[in-house]
Amino acid sequence: METLLLVIVVGGALCYLGRRAWLRLRGARGSCCGGCPVGRSKIGLAARPGRGSIEKKMKAAAVFLLATAIGLSVVAAQLTPKQRAEAERIAALTVPSPTEFFAAIDKAGKPDWMSFYREPVPTTYSTRPRTALNLGALVTDGYVAVEAQDGQQVKNTGKDIIALAGALGVGADVLVRGKSIADFADQNDWFALREELEATTNEVRRAMIAQRDEALASLITAGAWLRALEVGSRAAELSGEEKAAGLLHQAALVGWLRGELQLLPEKSRSDAAVMQTDLTLASLEETMQGEASAEFGEKRVLAVKETTAQFIAAMAAKEP
Amino acid sequence: MKISVLILLAAILPFLSAGQSPSPEPSPPALPLASAPLRVRLADLGTALSNEGFKMRDRIWSGRVEAGQPQRLAVNLFRGNHYWFCAAVEPTDGKAKMTVFGPDGRAVESVDHQEPGLAAAGVTAETTGQYFLQIETAGGPASDFCLLYLFK
Numbered sequence: 001m002e003t004l005l006l007v008i009v010v011g012g013a014l015c016y017l018g019r020r021a022w023l024r025l026r027g028a029r030g031s032c033c034g035g036c037p038v039g040r041s042k043i044g045l046a047a048r049p050g051r052g053s054i055e056k057k058m059k060a061a062a063v064f065l066l067a068t069a070i071g072l073s074v075v076a077a078q079l080t081p082k083q084r085a086e087a088e089r090i091a092a093l094t095v096p097s098p099t100e101f102f103a104a105i106d107k108a109g110k111p112d113w114m115s116f117y118r119e120p121v122p123t124t125y126s127t128r129p130r131t132a133l134n135l136g137a138l139v140t141d142g143y144v145a146v147e148a149q150d151g152q153q154v155k156n157t158g159k160d161i162i163a164l165a166g167a168l169g170v171g172a173d174v175l176v177r178g179k180s181i182a183d184f185a186d187q188n189d190w191f192a193l194r195e196e197l198e199a200t201t202n203e204v205r206r207a208m209i210a211q212r213d214e215a216l217a218s219l220i221t222a223g224a225w226l227r228a229l230e231v232g233s234r235a236a237e238l239s240g241e242e243k244a245a246g247l248l249h250q251a252a253l254v255g256w257l258r259g260e261l262q263l264l265p266e267k268s269r270s271d272a273a274v275m276q277t278d279l280t281l282a283s284l285e286e287t288m289q290g291e292a293s294a295e296f297g298e299k300r301v302l303a304v305k306e307t308t309a310q311f312i313a314a315m316a317a318k319e320p
Numbered sequence: 321m322k323i324s325v326l327i328l329l330a331a332i333l334p335f336l337s338a339g340q341s342p343s344p345e346p347s348p349p350a351l352p353l354a355s356a357p358l359r360v361r362l363a364d365l366g367t368a369l370s371n372e373g374f375k376m377r378d379r380i381w382s383g384r385v386e387a388g389q390p391q392r393l394a395v396n397l398f399r400g401n402h403y404w405f406c407a408a409v410e411p412t413d414g415k416a417k418m419t420v421f422g423p424d425g426r427a428v429e430s431v432d433h434q435e436p437g438l439a440a441a442g443v444t445a446e447t448t449g450q451y452f453l454q455i456e457t458a459g460g461p462a463s464d465f466c467l468l469y470l471f472k
Contacts, residue, residue: 079392079425079452087392087452092379093469096396099375100471104398104448191375198378246399252423252450253396 089256092202095221096253098143098228099194104247105232106147109239113148116231117141120156121316123163129273132216133315135164135204136223142181142197144231151185154193158182161200168216170207174200215268218260222277223315225257226308229284233305237298245296248304251288254281273315280311355410358382358466362408365438366468369404374470382466385409385416390456395469397445404442404470407455412437415458416465423449 079087088094105111118141125131138161145153158181165171177200184193201220208217229248236244258281261274268274287303288296359380366376385391397403409416416439422428428451431442439455457463 077427079421079454081425083392084394084421084425084450084452087394088381088383089394090379090381093377093381094394094396096398097377100401101398103471104401107400194375195378202378243399247448249448250396252394256394 091205091217091221091260094256095225097194097198098140098224099146099198101228101232101247102143102147105235105244108244108247109235109241111235111238113144114150115238116144116234117148117153118312118316121160122318123160124167126319127271127273128168128213128216129219129268129271130315131164131167132208132219133223133226133273133277135161135168136201136220136225137227137312137316138164139197139201139220140224140227140231143194143228146190146193146197149188149190151188154185155182158185165204168204168208169211170204173207174203177203215264215271215274218257218264219274219277222257222261222281225253226277226280227312229304230308230312233301233308236296236301237305240298242295245298245301248296248301249288249290251285251290254285254288257281258285276311276314280307283307355464357412358408358410358464361412361437362406362466362468365406365408365440366470369406369470372472374402374404374472377469377471380466380468382464384462385455385457385465386462387457387459390454391465392455393453393467395451395453396449397443397451399445399448402442402444402472404440405453405467406438406440406470407465407467408438409455409457409463409465410437411463414460414463416463417456417458419454419456421452421454423447423451425452 102113121134121138125134138157142154142157142161145157158178161181162171162174162178165174177196180196181193181200184196201224205217205220208214208220229250232244233248236248258278261269261278261281264274269278284304284307287300287307362380370376381393383391395405405418405420407416407418413436415434415436417434418430418432418439418441420428420430420441420443428443428446433440433442441453443451445451453467455465455467
């Protein structure tokens with residue numbers, strides 16, 4: 001597109017300049033080349049009675065070309081779809097922290113964060129993927145408790161996070177973090193708690209990757225976001241604010257989370273929890289499609305809420 | 321004569337702007353390297369913003385950037401939140417520029433901060449979606465960089 005515009009601008013400019021030079025040459029002193037006996041009336045534009053209007057047209061053309069060029073310079077300051085597609089994506093920064101999402105929800109309308117608490121969930125599951133998904137969801141519960149400024153709830157959630165990390169074999173890596181979470185909760189240091197929760201998640205993810213278990217690292221992130229979307233959609237439903245609903249426009253993020261699951265080895269992808277996660281993300285991606293500026297209506301808010309709530313409840317359910 | 325000047329300007333402007341535009345080449349993968357002094361300088365800037373109530377993300381992005389080959393990172397931002405993206409480059413007197421592009425790929429309005437070896441851009445997200453950070457250097461040899469992300 002940029003190249004096409006460039007060709008149009010440069011080509012147009014050269015044509016105009018060439019034509020102008022030719023007309024001058026032909027039209028000098030009222031003849032085609034100054035020497036031929038061709039009358040003024042038979043030669044180019046310069047000799048015609050409508051010369052004024054032609055000049056105006058030329059000026060308009062010049063203004064148009066200049067405006068096109070300026071427009072092009074703006075276009076050049078734009079990323080192409082290819083450049084956007086090829087931008088680096090790293091889980092620790094490309095995926096926002098749930099607390100960023102909650103900060104935006106808080107600005108859109110102060111929700112009652114305690115109303116988003118869940119019943120305590122089991123801390124043992126039969127499979128590692130389910131454990132990882134629930135660990136991610138629990139981290140988001142920790143952020144909810146921080147938003148509610150509920151120290152005891154943060155400590156309880158912190159203990160469960162450490163228990164699930166232990167079940168995944170990385171408890172020792174985050175034991176110190178668990179102690180810090182409890183200390184910051186005692187001190188009501190909500191600012192530090194948000195950072196500590198993110199650091200804990202990253203520690204667990206890093207330990208998983210070090211064990212060459214990228215599948216579990218991806219599931220932790222997916223679990224955290226699916227629970228965050230459940231909370232966010234419930235908050236949007238309760239507030240009824242368009243601003244809050246608009247925060248659910250996360251098709252790119254959901255698409256990326258799904259893409260991460262697609263990269264997993266076949267064996268991991270065939271796990272029931274992974275397949276269920278993929279189906280849930282696919283459904284959400286479809287619901288969230290559309291322009292970012294388009295309204296995210298009530299129907300879509302409810303669809304996000306139902307999809308995520310069902311998934312989180314199914315993953316956390318006690319196993320027979 | 322005036323028209324000729326206008327036309328010539330129109331023809332040259334795209335070439336001038338093309339020199340400053342993002343490279344059409346894909347961003348090479350960032351190297352997970354950043355020297356300790358680089359990270360310390362970045363952390364100093366981050367701490368100053370933390371004192372303004374901004375929360376710092378737990379991880380930094382680091383790599384190597386060459387003149388004319390900007391590095392880009394996709395991030396997902398939320399409408400209404402305020403963000404700062406800070407980058408430190410080596411050498412310490414190097415010139416760097418940070419640009420933030422919106423979900424549609426257009427550069428978004430930002431508060432820019434530049435000093436030798438450091439560049440930062442502050443934005444308020446107008447829409448929820450995927451944004452793109454671009455770090456580039458003015459010239460000279462390839463530079464190591466690291467980037468920090470803060471929000472409020």
